[in-house]
Amino acid sequence: MPGVGLPPLEQNLPPVVLRNYGKWVEHEELRPGVLKHVAEGGEECYTVRAGMPTNARVSTALARRIADVADEFAGGHLRLTRRHSLELVGVDPARIDELIGRLRELGLPVGGTGRTFRNTVSCTGWIHCQFAATDAPAVAKAISDELYEDFLKERYPAKLKISISGCVNQCGEGSTADIGIIGIHRDLPRVIDEEVARCEIPLIVSVCPTGAIKPKPPKSVQVDPERCIHCVACAAQCQGMLIGDPETDGLAIVVGGKAGNSGNGPAFARFVIPYLPNNPPRWPEVVEAVKRIVEAWVAGARRDERIGDWIARIGWDKFFQKAGLPVGDKLLDGYVLWPMSARTGVRFHW
């Protein structure tokens, strides 16, 4: 039965961590994927970080093989990071190369620390979701393959995080990342009257952010095409509201999000490409666009400037020029909080 809460820390923390809990002094990155932390007493702790399969999907077969490696090299403990990379903590420094080889045998590349491309975060997409307008795991895989070398070597001015969400619910956190990809629906929800009759109609009406849904007597609703913003809220509340159309669904690209307070501070990413079509299995247009943005950033940014910080310095006007991206009216905001992204003042970059 549930209700026991979390296990005590000692059950899962490795001994080196328990010994030096809260006593760490400094760390350095020995090479991409290998970290050295030093504690007060001088004890050193070596960590090896590896990329994991896209969408953090791990078969039990792979998980058991990882557990074997962790038993052999890291005293039976392992860690998963906030971006779902694998970390083996407390590795014997003499055996790091051997460990990297073993992880390679499992297909897991070692890297993703410092100024590199980091493990992608994506939602479950078409693997197991009813809303996804695009298949986030496949897009993540295509982009990860393209930027694979940059995961292994430090080539960037700062770290690069890429997140992919299959729809505007953003379980895959598109808006938080340096480059985010967000699946978007463009058609209206289709109303199945007999299913809607069994749902709570006032709730469907009230969750609609723009008031586009109105009751349709006797027991159904209708959608105002002028007002619908394709936000999926109604589809989540009732099985009679269907959304998703293979012809018109696609994805958008956002740029410049980050959470840390250094540089320009925490910010959400902004839309730079309002729509690209779905092109499974490899989404070449998306990969091409991401590469183009990354290369413009690598060429233009100062050291330690993440994409958002770089754009804050040069301005969005200059960004579109440097990345060679077209600008259209879909990039101008017209929703509730639109004045936050409209320009006032005439301090332009030309």
Place this chain on the structure above:
Amino acid sequence: MLMVQLACPKCGFVIEQYRADQLETDAQKQKRYQYLRKKQTLCPSCLSQTAKLEERRLEVEAPPEAGLLAEAPLEVSAAEGPAPTPLCDELERGPWPSHVTELKQTRYHLQMYEEGLRQKKTQWGFGGYTSIPGVASGILMRKSARPDIAQGANLVRAFCPSGTFYSTKTLRALCDVADRHGYGILHLHATTCDIEVLGVPKEELKATVDELVAAGLDVGSTGDAYRNCQECIGPARCEMVLVDSVAMRQAYFTRFLDDVQFPRFPHKIKFKLSGCPNDCTRSQQKGDLAIVGVFRDPPRIDEAKLDAWVKRGGDMTHIARMCPARAMEWAGRRLTIDAEACVRCMYCINKCPALRPGGDRGVAVLAGGKMRGKYGPLQPFVIAPFVPAIPPDFKEVFDLCAKITDVYDEHARRKERLGDFIYRIGIDEFCRLVGVPTTPQQMAAPRVNPFYHWTPAELHRRGAAPPSEPPPEGCAGQARARSGELHAGRAEAE
């Protein structure tokens, strides 16, 4: 004894039941009961959506056994021999480890995914969070839109251990559960650091939950509840950390476990803890409640260490130039930090080991972050810029969080995220309701428009009743009274 049951009106499946006396005395149970009565529910047995659960009262000898209706297994075995999956195979190409390779090693119906890629459309149907007797949170059920391939798949969600460290024993136990009851595929992790075990037939949900709990992985984190609390690695292996985020997560689950496992709020509440302003958990973007470690005095400079670091090739000129607040001066020998300009952003501390955070440490509490909801992505707003974080129970911090969610529970509309609620009523009104004192750190800048509210009590009309009269009815009045109490309490404490 008299039992109160809430059941699906279509198939009669009992979703939850209470002892009548328990329902009269236990406030938590009442809230949960009211919540279930008001909201539409996905029946875990027949998967139909019902606007109103049926209430039954019946006299029973002992609590009836909780169990799911026996039914034919959910899964339908695929046709003989694996069907070709050319599009999926294409996704196995390339150097990065592929999710398709993983899916192929399990009992997941790969044709569902292949068809999705071929038709450019998901093949899964309606689903949602549901509860079964004894397990109010932690289960998601989803129908298939292609019953000819697969019948649908349910998942069980469990909390990761703190620090997201696993002993291999825990991981192997998790694999055993996934192999025994699910497809054999794990989500390590879903984006809020929950573990998901996919493909559990509905008859085995209860057993899966019990086995996960036995392995030390309690379930939950679905529905309109406090969700899994995501924390940074903290003191486990980080020298930047300002407060013990890992211990704080343990304390969170000790204090709020009922709120986590029994959904009863207007919408979900995502809880993120970051030990320092580097914010590794992205709390300042995703957290309905975000707790971020902060320090108030300026960064400390270790002169000897700085000399050694510069001699080893450290580039202080670059760091001083890139300081976001332009608070650093470095003339090649002596480093000074302008304490008034410094915004405590951690940039220089991250880059140079001779600089360390100051010692006056606590947490900032922010509320209202989210990625969607009515008004789209919103970053959380600062509610209290500095709250002392005192282990082991972090009472001050969690008291404030509980107060914030109480206000939210009381005043928000259904399916309105905390951020949307604050946006609707205004940060001024929200802070009055919560009863936090206003500080300059709460605002990016003071307001521009002159359109504010005054209550009659604030006007002090000549001849009017003195302000000690009972406060006027309505939120604003009550809030003012409450905030008055708080101010008074604070003054006494000081």
